[in-house]
Ligand code: 25A
């Protein structure tokens with residue numbers, strides 16, 4: 001449990017990664033009440049420093065002994081590190097907000113998007129999971145529609161940027177693009193195929209079902225966050241040659257009829273959402289518009305007349321912010337609001 005204080009000792013684990021960097025920036029931008037910031041990564045980052053409120057903070061090596069006295073730790077160093085270190089951190093009295101997929105479906109761990117299910121923070125036991133980036137932005141847009149008309153089924157296709165995979169993937173897209181434009185041969189390393197000038201219908205590993213783990217995460221995490229196992233979700237997740245921001249095409253079937261205008265009205269007052277939908281002016285969500293912004297952009301809202309109660313929409317959000325770092329910091333903000 002987080003105890004009520006004026007300021008907190010906060011740690012970022014995996015601080016030198018793409019998401020970790022964004023966590024440090026988000027804590028600063030939102031003026032989170034930080035008494036002391038501690039940064040952890042592997043030996044590879046020893047000697048590095050990151051700036052926080054104008055001061056250089058040194059990166060320390062992560063061990064299971066470091067957590068004494070830390071109030072809140074934001075983890076983003078990959079699933080294996082979360083499995084290994086989060087229990088030790090929780091045991092030391094530190095509340096872990098974990099960005100990996102390691103703990104998300106554990107029944108003893110709440111999976112939280114503050115706009116959707118902040119009440120699930122009430123039953124955490126020291127570890128709170130931050131959902132998958134594609135799931136977070138989708139449930140922010142689905143929640144007001146579910147509350148008004150009950151969602152029966154969702155068909156989603158994602159268009160995901162390379163920053164979700166980390167810094168090395170961003171370098172791979174940049175280097176491949178430059179090499180191809182210079183007529184040089186390229187060798188894919190991070191992704192199984194060329195990502196420059198290409199779209200890959202694979203994110204994370206394939207399972208025996210033929211679906212990727214990313215697709216399965218979207219199905220299971222949506223039910224857990226929305227607290228409704230009856231919502232059917234089917235997903236196709238696609239990597240596109242974009243650096244930052246994910247888009248999604250979403251088809252929704254509801255129990256009750258909702259017109260496109262009614263959906264637009266609900267979404268326009270929903271927390272964390274910007275309705276960006278003026279097709280006559282070619283205004284619709286784009287990864288370039290959502291990048292470096294906090295909100296989920298929703299547009300192309302239309303009725304699907306091939307089913308009784310159907311809607312189509314297109315959404316975009318920043319995967320490193322709402323999809324990862326911002327959602328984690330918002331969870332921390334909710335925790336300190338509830339602290340006693
Ligand atoms: O281990 P896994 O489960 O396979 O997952 C690791 C992957 O998950 C990514 C992460 O991206 C990495 O590719 N990742 C993290 N959060 C994610 C999310 N929300 C996510 N992917 C999707 N969604 P990353 O490279 O941007 O961030 C990695 C961070 O974790 C730190 N870290 C790694 N091992 C650690 C550790 N921290 C503590 N203990 C450990 N044992 C890592 O710190 C980074 O902060 P680092 O010091 O290892 O890396 C600093 C720089 O070096 C680069 N790098 C990483 N690995 C190698 C490398 N360089 C050379 N060789 C390597 N093998 C990193 O890019 C970073 O810039």
Ligand code: L14
Nearest residue numbers: 099100101132133164165204
């Ligand atoms: O958080 O884009 O489960 O490669 C892991 C894969 C996030 C996206 C997660 C990617 C995902 C990431």
